[in-house]
Each structure stands twice: as C-alpha cells, then as structure tokens.
Amino acid sequence: MTPARDFDAYTRHAQPPPRSRERFAPSPRSGSRHGEVVHTADGRELILRDIEPGDVAAVQRCFKRLPLQDVRRRFMHAMSELPTSMAQRLCRIDPELEAAFVLIDETVKPTELRGVGRVFVDVASNSAEFSVLVEREWTRIGLGALLMQRLVDECRRRGLSEIWGYVLMENRPMLELCKELGFIAKMMPGEAGTAQIRLKL
Numbered sequence: 001m002t003p004a005r006d007f008d009a010y011t012r013h014a015q016p017p018p019r020s021r022e023r024f025a026p027s028p029r030s031g032s033r034h035g036e037v038v039h040t041a042d043g044r045e046l047i048l049r050d051i052e053p054g055d056v057a058a059v060q061r062c063f064k065r066l067p068l069q070d071v072r073r074r075f076m077h078a079m080s081e082l083p084t085s086m087a088q089r090l091c092r093i094d095p096e097l098e099a100a101f102v103l104i105d106e107t108v109k110p111t112e113l114r115g116v117g118r119v120f121v122d123v124a125s126n127s128a129e130f131s132v133l134v135e136r137e138w139t140r141i142g143l144g145a146l147l148m149q150r151l152v153d154e155c156r157r158r159g160l161s162e163i164w165g166y167v168l169m170e171n172r173p174m175l176e177l178c179k180e181l182g183f184i185a186k187m188m189p190g191e192a193g194t195a196q197i198r199l200k201l
C-alpha cells in the first residue's frame with residue numbers, strides 16, 4: 001500500500017497552517033469498501049470516490065441543505081429543488097465525457113454527500129468544464145481544493161489541454177480558490193457579473 005501522507009499532520013504541527021492546496025492527502029482505503037479516506041484537519045473523516053447511480057437520494061438531500069446563495073453559485077441561477085431526473089443525470093455519468101468525484105460522510109445514517117466536483121469534456125476544444133461544491137459546514141478545510149486538484153489531475157490524465165468554468169464575480173471563495181490553484185480569470189463580455197476561469201494543462 002502506498003504510504004499515506006496524513007491529512008491531519010499538516011495542520012496539527014505546522015505554523016503557519018499550510019495552504020489548502022498542500023492539504024490533499026487522501027489515503028488508499030483498505031478492506032472491501034471502495035474509495036479513499038480523507039481525514040480533515042478538524043478530525044472528521046470522509047470517503048472520496050467516483051459518483052455512482054445510487055447517489056441520487058444523497059445528492060438530493062445535499063441540495064436541500066444548500067443555502068440559496070450556494071445553489072446560485074453552483075448552478076449559476078436560482079433553483080428551489082433538484083428534480084429527480086436531473087439528480088439521476090448528475091449521478092449516472094458518461095465516463096467517456098465526464099468524471100465526478102464525491103466526498104461521502106459515512107459517519108451518519110443515511111450516508112451523506114458533503115462535496116462533489118465534476119468535469120464535462122468538450123471534445124471539440126480538447127478541454128473540460130468544471131463545477132465544484134462543498135457543503136457549507138465542511139468548507140475552509142481544504143475540501144474544495146482537494147476536489148479541484150482531483151479534477152485537474154483527471155483532465156491531465158485524459159490528455160486535455162485546458163480546464164475551465166464559469167464563476168460569479170461575487171463568489172470570492174471560488175475566485176480565491178482558483179487563484180491559489182493557478183487559474184486565470186477573465187471577465188465574460190456581455191455577461192456582467194460572470195468570469196471565466198481557466199487553467200492550461
């Protein structure tokens with residue numbers, strides 16, 4: 001088994017604390033359950049794995065817990081509910097053109113989804129559009145950075161030349177996160193309040 005860099009170790013001992021991008025250290029999980037264990041700096045545990053068709057109910061429950069601001073930031077418009085058909089579509093991905101990683105909290109019953117990151121490949125431009133979401137109570141502990149790094153790695157693995165996404169200009173957390181990861185932001189002409197964020201791979 002690959003030696004796991006302990007997610008906690010960085011924040012327990014280091015002064016000042018490391019940047020979020022240095023905190024990624026999921027460890028391969030043993031036993032029959034699939035996914036990788038992620039230990040957060042504050043002692044919580046999540047499982048990082050690919051999204052599955054069976055995640056529909058968890059995705060819908062996660063959506064219900066989101067503040068309206070986060071719904072708008074993620075989907076770029078207000079939505080009062082996530083229809084089952086859309087949740088099914090989000091969970092049953094086409095692996096040729098999509099990848100989606102989820103952070104699952106198995107310490108509760110039913111297990112809950114705390115974060116999700118996905119990319120859609122645009123074959124014509126050899127690039128992929130990303131989206132990412134971390135449930136608010138789980139933010140500021142490096143999970144957004146972890147998911148984004150996974151997406152970047154996945155795009156590189158697929159030989160894509162760029163990863164990009166749309167971010168509302170008021171969405172400072174996401175703009176800061178992207179800046180930390182080396183993304184460049186460009187205003188969208190004709191779409192006031194929205195930036196396109198890109199990273200050449």
Ligand SMILES: CC(C)(COP(=O)(O)OP(=O)(O)OC[C@H]1O[C@@H](n2cnc3c(N)ncnc32)[C@H](O)[C@@H]1OP(=O)(O)O)[C@@H](O)C(=O)NCCC(=O)NCCS
Nearest residue numbers: 019020073132133134139140141142143144145173176177
């Ligand atoms: C944006 C979002 C994904 C960030 O997730 P997160 O788990 O809090 O991010 P991290 O803890 O990995 O933070 C990484 C870096 O982002 C920046 N950041 C994150 N939240 C921030 C905030 N509230 N204010 C300022 N900077 C912030 C910081 O630079 C941080 O690094 P640091 O902790 O070393 O200072 C999360 O807030 C979210 O899901 N928002 C709603 C959905 C959304 O906006 N999606 C993006 C559009 S697709």
